[in-house]
Amino acid sequence: MKVLVTGGAGYIGSVVTERLLAEGHETTVLDDLSEGHRDAIPAAASFVEVDLRDRAALRGALAGRSFEAVMHLAASCLVGESMENPGKYFENNLSAGVNLLEETMPLGVDRIVFSSTAATYGDPETIPITEDFPTEPTNSYGASKLLFESVLAWYSRLKGLKWIALRYFNAAGAASEERGEDHDPETHLIPLVLKAAAEGGEVQIFGDDYPTPDGTCVRDYIHIRDLADAHLDAMRAMERGIEGPFNLGNGAGFSVREVIQVSEAVTGKSIRSRVAPRRPGDPPSLVASSKRAREILGWNPQRGDLKGIIESAWQWHLARPDGYRSAAT
């Protein structure tokens, strides 16, 4: 199949691209490199460098090409920033997505897999979270993703576009020593903890008085390879007429303190931490039920063990301590 991957120079998109190529799909990455890395794009993929927000440039960059499916991962993804600058989030995660649909459907695209998020649920009262929980985002990042899901439902109804939104919980780990997490700024716990292990820095724990077993926030970590595989399952499922949102998580929650403890075991280093005030809008526990993805998409995650996830991230860190700025070993 001819597949366009937006955000394919990013953390998750580059691994999705790797998996598509491994399964023989003709894969093109579209990215403006605003956050991603040229070196993250697998060599066998074609690359189109363009900003999705610029519709005329997008049309020009895609002229003469054809695609059957889109994996839409490009987005702005910082929750805190989304509360200071909502316009950036609605422009990049909503309007740019409409540009993408309008410019790629005439090129043959009839299906899309969209990177959505657990942030669409807001602050649920119970866990595990299923897809029929209320969607009440507590930040404009989650709202922008939820709004684009409803855009997709309208394009399905009015234009026959097939769609699946994958609501990721916390993506983590590295696919290999070649592809791993390298965000700037880095806000995700595991790379921050591993950096502290390597450099002797301190990890901030935002709140230790939550209603969780050890008082720190609980999250559901999913290995990047399992996440990437779900995109291929989703693409196949749309051929069977399946559409809608699907959670992707392990169904197991780990607290911030547990992540630090497991990271100490993996790295063999002691990791200093300090309790800081809670961050506004951080729900105590976010844990997915991915029953629907397993049963309907046939998703079969293989790498749910937290230790294995952290080990893969540590191997990536050792191979590339400065991420993609480090020369490959």
Ligand SMILES: NC(=O)c1ccc[n+]([C@@H]2O[C@H](COP(=O)([O-])OP(=O)(O)OC[C@H]3O[C@@H](n4cnc5c(N)ncnc54)[C@H](O)[C@@H]3O)[C@@H](O)[C@H]2O)c1
């Ligand atoms: N990382 C997570 O744990 C997580 C959790 C839930 C959802 N998601 C979603 O998954 C997707 C990928 O996340 P990630 O961690 O790989 O992020 P990332 O920042 O590493 O990748 C996003 C990519 O999109 C590109 N991009 C952004 N705006 C663009 C634009 N206007 N035009 C073209 N390219 C553009 C960036 O350059 C970058 O390469 C995002 O949609 C994010 O919201 C991620």
